[in-house]
Amino acid sequence: MEKGTTCVVVGGGPAGMVLGLLLARAGVDVTVLEKHGDFLRDFRGDTVHPSTLQLLDELGLGERFAALPQSRLDEVAFPVAPGQQVVIADFRRLRSRYRYIAMVPQWDLLNLLAEAGAAEPSFTLRMRTEVTELIREDGRVRGVRYRGPQGEAGELRADLTVACDGRWSLARAQADLPVREFPVPIDAWWFRLPRDPHDDPAGLTPRVAPGRFAVVIPREGYLQIAYIGAKGSDARLRARGVEQFRRDIAELAPNFADRVDAIASMDDVKHLDVRLNRLDRWHVPGLLCLGDAAHAMSPVGGVGINLAVQDAVAAATLLAEPLQRGAVTEADLAAVRSRRLLPTILVQWLQQLMHRNLVSPILSERRAGPPWPVLALLRRFPFVSLGPAYLIGVGVRPEHAPPFARRPAAPAADADGEGG
Template sequence: MTERTTCLVAGGGPAGMVLGLLLARAGVDVTVLEKHGDFLRDFRGDTVHPSTQVLLDELGLGERFAALPQSHVDEVRIPGDDGPDLVVADFRRLRTAHPYIAMVPQWDLLDLLAEAGRAEPNFHLRMDTEVVDLLRDGRRVAGVRYRTADGRTGEIEADLTVGCDGRWSRVRELAGLRPHEFPVPIDVWWFRLPREGGERATLMPAMRRGQFAILIPREGYFQIAYVARKGLDAQLRAEGLDAFRERIAQVAPQLADRVGKLESLDDVKQLDVRLNLLRRWHADGVLCIGDAAHAMSPIGGVGINLAVQDAVATARLLAEPLRRGRVRGADLARVHRRRWLPTVLVQGLQRAMHRGVIRPVIEGRRSGPPPAVTRLLNLVPGARRVPAYLIGIGLLPEHAPASAKR
């Protein structure tokens, strides 16, 4: 059976849900396909940045978001070996309604967006529904073929198909769009350890003895990213659980008394870090945004923020062409042009961080950030506002179009 929608969004992550909600509020019929049956997946990005919180305020969702279980991170602090801690970014210095990063389980945020979307007659969310192929009218992408969890198949015709389906995007692959891959020296291993009630909610990168980890405070636990050279996973698992616990105790001594709470290496999930960029984000009838257009390194935790801002720009620039029923290549190119520069600049900063900060630490050549950066941040505390702005606000923050505000 063939159905019809104006805009088909593949992927119910932050970019897909924000895009669907904004287009529906602009009067565009939009269908979001999410291949999973719910949003309950662990170790996804759970950072909601100040600019995204401002967007939620503009959408009339701020109070409901504030009621979600969350912790607030107001600074990034590197513990000192023998001296005082180094504050790298101070979000309290930002001139914004929300001078902090909110740590919220991503499934709660997505449930909130889904609930807001269901209040719009033009919004249709289909769970357990996966894109398996693209429909074509000549060279133009004209919709998708899908398969549901129970094996049913069908087709949905669409004026525009948007790939919001992540860094392994099926839409991108089927559309023949190939990203340029940048070399990445690291992978990340995620796991949890308990967090005691009196421990401050501070984002803490830990660097020492050739080791690197990031401690992310959550309600009742630390979500920990252990960062090491790419391709180390087999060796880590061959060394065994006790050796991995010792690695964590060395890099983060404040956690040495609780590494025994990590009961199995099955609880340690590897992230194959990728950093790539589509040279062209669109083809006739199809557009990719978010991780489908530009996979980001986890360094800085900015991937979700960029994906959401992509979605806002896409909704603002394409709502009118979609309402007219005629989306041209020039319209899709406007989205690419709008979001290309901030994406390239952020990826350039991440690549510089890989070279200048992460690689020297994991190779044992340094036990902290570059000395010049440390001197600058200690001598000029106001300089901490710069990384806070880059992480929390972004280089080109997007605001909700008038049609979406409540």
């Protein structure tokens, strides 16, 4: 019989890898199961916010992270006239060491966390290991059954199972945890375009046309673009074909017209079915849900990764000692939700507000941008842009590394600067 573990984490995304690393640094035997063979997947969220940058510093990983290829966003701005824009969120106004959002391929961040975890004796990462079923006995989750790299079946028993397997969480579904869905008017389509030396390297600026808009994210060597349209329109968009899609992009951003041929086919355009939901209860005995498994976020504001990481830090802080004792109670698991519920509700409320007052009016062609009172306020009092910058970049109730997880800075020379 396979040796069990104290904590098994389902999913090697940001929440799962941060939780695994922190628990291992507390001496907890933790195993992270990731179904893919590597972390190389396009168009995951790649924003690393100031609060997460601060956390990496506290974990001793700041210098190694800084050595990764990245671009930096200083502001979020909205065009109001040709050659004119209003800054909505100015991260340079933050009173923190980090006054920008780092844009780093998520696989580089995850590889960095995996390398840090490998240095801990009680940390195990198993790739190409897909969880297929929860083990449930006597009304409690006792671990997971999985399919291994060669297709072999196995089971791993654990005192605690943590679901970090995203918005379509298998573990959450098998635990019969009901999901509260909120209406969302949009879907997103991600694609890349070549980056020109004259492209703005520091700002995130929407491009708006009647009935649609796009958000351009400067990345190291290319532009990552989110095309935003009405929910449920993926089939219609694809039926129109790649030539029409290229024309749509050229109309949205005429300065990209000379490079839209980089979209070879609609296969290069990845559809994201945008969801906004959360669990009323994040746990059952023996199982806890975190990140998107507990609360799927809209891409508006780009805060999903940040919230997932904050969930993981809170969970490690609250659960390390009970796990060391081998006595995690339902009250311990409920405490994680209690700590993270207010930030989750506030962010989702703000996203719903932005859907109603910014996104929907653009898609219905009632307006081409934010309400004019908001624009007038930001023009007259630019310092107001600190508020959105703080909510996006730092958030409500930012979490800090617990003392047991802190380490002195590790020089970048000790790590693979290319992120593996």
